[in-house]
Amino acid sequence: MAYPTLAALIMATFLPFAAFLLIMIFTRMKPGLSARLSIGSVAVSFVCSVVLLAQNWAAPGPVEYSTQFLASSGLNVQVGFLADQLGLLMLTIVAAICLLVQIYSLGYMAGDPGFSRYYAFMSLFAWAMLSLSVSRSLLQIYVFWELVGLSSYLLIGFWYEKFSASQAGKKAFVMTRAGDVAFFLGIFVVLLNAGNLGVLELNGPTATRMPHEVLTLSALLIFGGIVGKSAQFPLMTWLPDAMEGPTPVSALLHSATMVAAGVFLFARLFPFFSLSPEAMGVFLAIGTISMLLASTMAMVSRDIKRVWAYSTISQLGLMIMGLAAGGYFAGVFHLTTHAGFKALLFLCSGVFIHHFGTNDFYELGRSGSRGLKIPTISIVIAAAALSGVPPLSGYFSKESIMSALAGLSNPMWLLAGLLGVFLTAYYSFRVMFVMFFPKSVEQESGHAHAPDHAGYRAMTGPLVFLATVTVLLGFFEAPIKNFLAGMLVIDLHAPETNWSHIAALVLSIAGLALAWFEFGRRGAEQVGFVEKIPPLYRLFAERWYLDHIYGLFVDRVIDRGISWLCWQNDNKVIDGAIDELAGGTVEGGRISAFLQTVMIQYRLLAIFAVLVFLAFYFFFEKI
Amino acid sequence: MHMEPANFPYLSAILGTTVAGLIAIMLIPAEKKELIRRVSATFSGITLVISLLLFFAYDRSMGGFQFVEDYSWIPSLGIRYINGVDGFSLPNLLLTGIVFFTGVLTMWEMETRVKEFYALYFLLVTGVFGLFMSLDLFFIFVWYDVSLFPMYLLIAVWGTTRKEYGAMKLTLYLLAGSALILPAVIFLYFKSGLGTFGFVPLMQSGMSGTIAPWEQKFAFILLFLGFGILAGVWPFHTWSPVGHAAAPHAVSMVHAGVLMKIGSFGVLRVAIMLCPVGWSYWAPLMAVLAAIGIIYGAFAGLRQTDLKYVIGYSSVSHMGVVGLGLSTMTVEGLNGAVFQMFAHGIMTALLFSSIGYIYDRTHTKMVPELGGLSRVMPVASTFFIVAALASMGLPGLANFWGELVVFIAAFRTYPPLGVIAVLALVVTALFMLRVVQRTFYGPVDEKFSKLQDVSFFLGVPRMILAAVLVIVGLYPSILFDVIHTASAPFINGLPK
Amino acid sequence: MNWMIAAPEIFYFAAAMWFLMLSFFSKPDPRREHLSSLLLASLGVLVCLASVGAQGYLFIQAFTADIYSQVFKILLSLGLFLIIALCGNLPDIGERRIQDFYFLLFTCTLAMMLLVSAGHLLSIFVSLEVSSYSLYILVALRRNQDFGLEAGIKYFLVGTFASGVMLFGMALLYSSSGATYLSDMARLLPEMIGQPAVVIGLVLTLGGFFFKLAVFPFHFWAPDAYQGASNQVAAYIATVSKVAAVAVIARVVAHAGQESTYLVHVLVILSVASMTVGNLAAIAQKDLKRLLAFSTIAHSGYILIGILAMNPAGWTGTIFYALALLAMKFTAFLVVIELAPEGQNLQIDDLAGLHRRSPLLALALMVSLFSLAGIPPTIGFTGKFLVFVAAIERGYIALVIIAMINVVISLYYYLLAIRAAYLLEPAVELPALTPSMPIKLLAGISTGLIVAAGFFPYPFIRIAQAAAQVLLVGR
């Protein structure tokens, strides 16, 4: 199965890149063709990935293709494909969501002046993300990691004429870059100590040869990249701003796939990371903090996309908690289900936003959003899945994370996780209730009926598909578990503790109930309890002031601090010294020239004086 | 060192073409501007073709110096006209060919004193080509100066911001560097006792220790400072932003793209390869200066509002990467450094070329006065953005590989400096993105809304440069294969 | 006695007499005088070329003809020819005095030829004085007499002061060693070089030649003389007279100064002082000729580097440098003379717009100035390179670094002049310059020579090496 598999992998990953080049160079002026190219290529990728997944469903171990790269630079880096279960699963998820979102975008982006550009960037992203999924070495992962960041930057700032959009793109790039630098350094540490960057080698015996401290250090550094890309604490603030991009972009990049790349990397290097319990402890803590902070932010936001963005952060935090707790399957499974329902949430929201032209869900509710039947039903399903309501997919994956947390000796983590479950249910149904049970409906009839045109159909088709997946995916827990179990020798079966299941279920219902009480029931004033405590509200709404701190840091320390110092040093000290030297020389020239114009007798005297000096020099020279 | 004689004098053909172009331009009456442009494009195109041929004709399995031409020149001093290329000079020759040709096309719309401009430009490039291919220290010095002094007029006549100040500063600064080089070169000539300025015999006597350690240390620091000034080594970098900002576009391209490479190439070819002992003695200093340059250039660039100043400071930072690579004394370091020279050359050339287009249209290169250009001239903006991304070290574009390899080498040799250098990536990203945002994004200014996007013809030079960035970015081995043939034997042959 | 070895001298003597006779018996006719002088000068070049192989002595060895002197005679005759070629239009010399002018030029050249052949202190002294007196008068001849007379007086005072010093030095040298022939000195002096009277006498003797070459501190006349003299005379002083000075200094130092570290130190001090003072003062100049005067002072400093190395490479470099100086100073003055048809003094700002008025002259100016600055590939660079090689061979690397720094300083003012020619636009539109065909040719050839000899210096180095053989005495 060697060559067909390799060919399928190459097709799956590189076709979108070809589409990107073709669109950029040839079809910028032909939007229809661009879209067809892009969708066609990603469809082929999807088919290839499904075929690969099916082929390898029962395969005993990972399949690896590698070739020497950069050999002549003095580094020994192997690049190629690593088609193991995790990679293929991710490949399929990414290809599927990419395909759906691109189809959806046909409707959403219709008529945009940058339509071709949009599809070009989407293809670029698809290429990078698909390749990332099946990369065989850390360096290769880093390369595509950065390219994913680039496409994210380009897509967030897609509507570049909007200041906030370009600002958000820049912020996203720089903040993830900060994390990536840590990742980059981590790669160096690994390379210099293990001498190898292959994922399988690192997960295998190579890592055990590294000194423990170095291993912990490199794990922490690599985790820095995860923090940046998955918007974890403290680099979390770029993700809400990234919602400035078109909604399909948010659905694809900033919820379902790209931000999940961080978690994916964690899963990729799970055996490596788990060699360092200290590092795992740090990861657990960061995941927990991120999850809780983001949840609190989501509780007070009025922008529907931002709520989902916060929830993404929090869910990613939850995945990292699960992984860090040793629940490999739990994290990956939640990643899978989350991709489905989060994409669904965004795509549904996108329909509303596109239709009503606002991001404020209070506004949406007032405008009569429940008139759009398919999106309404889909978004409720997705929100329920997010909240962990059985029997939707989110329920199953959350349960497995809870059981992983329950397996830890310290119950604090489980409690935090449960608190997260409660908050999630609360904020997601806050949105639902506000949207669909508004206090007043302004234009009941105007927009209520669903439009019926090709664009709308292109948008709703993916919704239906994703909703189906969300409903059904949970029942595939066992097969997926078995599938993933094929690749790892470590214990995937965390001890089952039933009470955590029940507690999670109860808490999610409680959150839902609280949301109903405050927002849903007839006559509710639709003001959350947090909003009644102004300081807390402000803290949450200002995102725990993280952005202020960063803003101050960049402004005071970097811009007006170091940068100012460097610039002043250049101007005043270095150039000052040089100009002073030059000026001094010219001044010396003036003096020298003046001395040449003195009366002739003084000149004769000078000659004589020099001669006398030279004569004396003869006697003193020997001393 | 293996020396493979040439069956066809490719190298002299390159020099001959530029000189012939120079003479042809001088003979055309100044009024026939279009003809002058065409002649310039033709001759520069020929050099590009020859350098491409050369690049692919070079036998990578054999390595060493190839296409060697050797003629007696001044026998009484042991000066010979020796040309030859190895893995270090080959990428630089190609770089020069590319930047030379695209520079001619970039200046196509310039109307003032066309004849003189192209004549001086050809003279400048002749020097650059000569320096990269010469294997005789006398000629290296001659070409070094030939490539510098036309800069004065090129900047002072056709430049923009503070042009006379910039031109004077740059010329004096750089020639001050040559004031250190010449004595050191002659010093080595005598200390080797060989009575030759030939590079290869001198290198062997440096390797074998015929040139005593203290002599190597002394000569090395002179040569390093002398060439380093041109390479923008901190703290001798301040001519670079001023000079870039003042120079006309094609000259900025050649200057940042190629001339700064002459500096780093000189450090490598003359200082390092002739004085290996001096190298190992001064390497820590080199590394520290380079690391400071990397981070300092990035921070200083953050505050700039003139597009060319931004690029000037980013050049300081990037050339710091080259310096860091050269200071590691490893195969990887040298590989990465030479690769980075090439990548940075193409990247800055593209940046300056794009800025040139923007400036020609908007008549400003101040960031606050620009904005929203992406709407008006999407293609021109794309070129700039591609180059900006490359300068941020984005994978898939050429610079990444150079930086990666250098950083790894640095991380191995000087871990703290390696960390500092890597951290600068964030700052570079910050200031490049700021510039991109403020220049190309945001609402369109009313006065720019009527501007034309870059036409196909004017887009050609930028397309070439962008394509090179992408090709090398996707297939870096095309360069590394070549560079490695020079770096590995050199490092392995170092005295222990 | 073979009088043929003095053929150049005899020829120039006859030519000088011809003009003397003319001034007695004929009405001045500038055109005729110019053509006849041009003819004589070109014949003189031929005579010098023909007698290049002459070897021998005259006047009990006070006159020595060897390859060294003959090479320098060729340079001198060539210089005279070139200067006379620029004398087609002599607005600053009164028509009445035109015959005297040529008479003095030929006399001066004759004296310099004697100087480069002189082998005895007395013949050196006499020929030096004769050439100086001719020049004093030539300087004072200028029609603008406020300038000419003042320059003449200053030149004269410094000159005679220097010859007084020289004479005193010669007296010391003679009284302590008894040697008056250079060949005797080469034999006697190495043993007694430690004696103060000998070596101080030697330095004082050199002072007279330093005056010719405008070495610090004997340079004080140069700026005023250049500025005050007419353009052609300034050109003559800057080219021909410098060549002669180089020749005699090199010969005397080679014969008398070997083995003296003190002398080397003195030369180092004077060399550094010359180039520094010259280059610094040149920065502040507005008058082009005055600037060139200071640049000459700086160049004398560079030449001293070659002389003080006192090795074969040094002599070769020095001789080559003399040739280079002739070529580049001539080219620069050619532009000055062509730009000042009224014979007026040229300010740097007057160069404005030159690149449009006459691209050829602008190019010639640029090349000559870059050559003066020592930028390759020009003859000025090669000259510097040769002397620097010689100095570093002796280990004077610090001196070379100082010299290179001076080169950078000098570049500043050369660039200012080039900037004026290429960058500035004149306040009032000036007409295009159309130099006559011979002048164009001359400018083209000299510019080409500067570049070609910079790039292919070997033939000239061979000549210099051959001449330098003569100086390898006492080793």
Added chain:
Amino acid sequence: MIVPLSHALILSAILFGLGVFCAVSRRNLIMMVLGIEIMLNSASIAFVAAALRWQNLEGQTFVLFILAVAATEVSVGLAIIVYAFRRTGSFDPGNYNLLK
């Protein structure tokens, strides 16, 4: 030998110094020329004395030539100076300061 050479040299050195002093201190062009003449003559004295010491005639010859040259010098110098005096009416070297 009645007078030792060193005495003669000292005398000539003193004379030289006086000549320099005269040339440098008197603000009169004529006096400057005179001072320089004295410098030349001091050299003559040294030459004569040295000729006596070395018992040859070269020193004496020198003196003859010096006399001739000095005469030339005076004629050339005075010619220029007198001419200048006629134009400006001043012998003060400080007044000749046009060139700068």
